Structure formats: structure tokens, C-alpha cells
Amino acid sequence: MSHTLITEGNYSYIEAGQGTPIVILHGLMGGLSNFDGVIERFSKEGYKVIIPQLPVYSMSLIKTNVKSFSKYLGEFIKFKNFDEVILLGNSLGGHIGLYYTKHNPEKVKALIITGSSGLYESAMGGGYTKRSDYEVMKKKAQDVFYDPAVATKEIVDEVYEIVNDRSKLIKTLAIAKSAIRHNMAKDLPKMNTPTCIIWGKNDGVTPPEVAVEFNKLLPDSDLFWIDKCGHAAMMEHPEEFNGILGDWLNKREF
Numbered sequence: 001m002s003h004t005l006i007t008e009g010n011y012s013y014i015e016a017g018q019g020t021p022i023v024i025l026h027g028l029m030g031g032l033s034n035f036d037g038v039i040e041r042f043s044k045e046g047y048k049v050i051i052p053q054l055p056v057y058s059m060s061l062i063k064t065n066v067k068s069f070s071k072y073l074g075e076f077i078k079f080k081n082f083d084e085v086i087l088l089g090n091s092l093g094g095h096i097g098l099y100y101t102k103h104n105p106e107k108v109k110a111l112i113i114t115g116s117s118g119l120y121e122s123a124m125g126g127g128y129t130k131r132s133d134y135e136v137m138k139k140k141a142q143d144v145f146y147d148p149a150v151a152t153k154e155i156v157d158e159v160y161e162i163v164n165d166r167s168k169l170i171k172t173l174a175i176a177k178s179a180i181r182h183n184m185a186k187d188l189p190k191m192n193t194p195t196c197i198i199w200g201k202n203d204g205v206t207p208p209e210v211a212v213e214f215n216k217l218l219p220d221s222d223l224f225w226i227d228k229c230g231h232a233a234m235m236e237h238p239e240e241f242n243g244i245l246g247d248w249l250n251k252r253e254f
Helices: 032-042 066-079 092-103 134-143 153-163 166-181 208-217 238-251
Strands: 006-008 011-016 020-025 047-052 085-090 108-114 195-200 221-226
Touching: 011 032, 011 066, 020 032, 020 066, 020 092, 032 047, 032 085, 032 238, 066 092, 066 166, 085 092, 092 108, 092 166, 108 238, 134 153, 153 166, 195 208, 195 238, 208 221, 221 238
Parallel strands: 020 047, 020 085, 085 108, 108 195, 195 221
Antiparallel strands: 006 011, 011 047
8 A cells, every 4th residue: 555544543544635525435345555546646636535444344243334334434524524525435335425425415515436335235245155265265356357467466365364254254244234234225316415426337246237226316426437347447447437537526516
């Protein structure tokens, strides 16, 4: 990771730049470094880019759910004294952003989701029966991307470590169940926050039809596609992702 992790109070986070806060919410097995490209660009364009380390594996099992993570996000925003933020979430992070926005619309200027859960979950925590087999985990990590080479050894090792840690595996499964439980189909039509949906055309975790459904249900949303791209567009095609996001922010005057 090229940025220093700041630890302050109960929070660990990366922060760069000055201006309107963009709070980035990582996914279930997503590292903060997945958003290096976003930090590099937008911290130089009038935004304060912040990535809090979400307590995915550090909360008690009973609190390991979308609702608790959303509450944690709210506490972090309050801790940082932000009146209004732009939220950007990938995968589980998108779901947390949506859930927080539903309950705190006045705090969210705009929302960006990519490969977000909240409508459909493709067994996010499943398929780990052969968890001790490194090659099986490698294949699972590669399947997240259109180009399997994006799944570096570091990424594969992290997935392997998580699923072979019994406590983390149990929490991964709890989060997957929570994501299914907190389906937001009925909530989205009432959410008027401007939303940018950026999706990989080849996403096998949250397939393209999920993005279409998000766009249909959210009253003020714009949908953009990235070709030859899987579940983590900001990693596989950082320049294209940033270009789409930058144009959208400028057009919407955020």
C-alpha cells in the first residue's frame, strides 16, 4: 500500500487531498490498496479521499452485518466532522453505502456503486468446502476478475488466509447471509440521492443484470459499463473507471 494508514481513536484509515470528502467503502475481501488509482487522481482534483478500514472481522459475530457496518460508517463520518460526503462502494461496500444513504440521505451528496451487493448475492461466502486447497482458492480469486492475472499472489494469499481462519470464515458466511437479508429492492425507489453506477460487463459475482436493476429502481441514477471487466472495475481498469467517475462528478457539479 503506497499510502500511510492513520490510526486515530477506534479508526484506521487512509486520507489524501483537500476538499469535498469522498469516503470509499471496500468489499468483503477487498484491501484498501484496491483504490490506489482513485486516491491518486481525485486527491489532486479538489477532493479529500478517505478509506476507512471497515471492521469486517473485528466485530462480535452478532454485530457482523450490513446494519452494524453502516452504523460504524455513520460514527466515522461524525468523528471526522463531515457535514456531507460522497460515498463510493465496491461489492459489500456498495451495499453498506446504500444502506447508510437510505437512513441518512441528508449526509450523502452523491453515491457511486460498483459491483454492489444489495439486490443479488452470488453465494458471496459460499464455495469454501475445499478451503485448505490453495489452488481452489486461487481459482476463486481469479474468477472475480475478467483477467485472472489481476489476482496477484498477494490477493490469493489474503483470500486463502481468511477462509482458513475459522473465525473469519464464520464471519464471512454471516456477512453473506446479512447481505441477502438486507435486500434493498423495496427501498431503492424511495432513494433520490444522485447515484453513479459503474459496472464490469463481465462481472460474474454481481452480473450485469444487477446493474440494470439498480439503474431501473434508483430514481436518479446513471449506469456506465466497462468492457472486459469483472467485479472490481477500479482495479482492472483504473483509468477508465476514473474517467467515468470524473466526468460524472463534473457533469453533476459535485
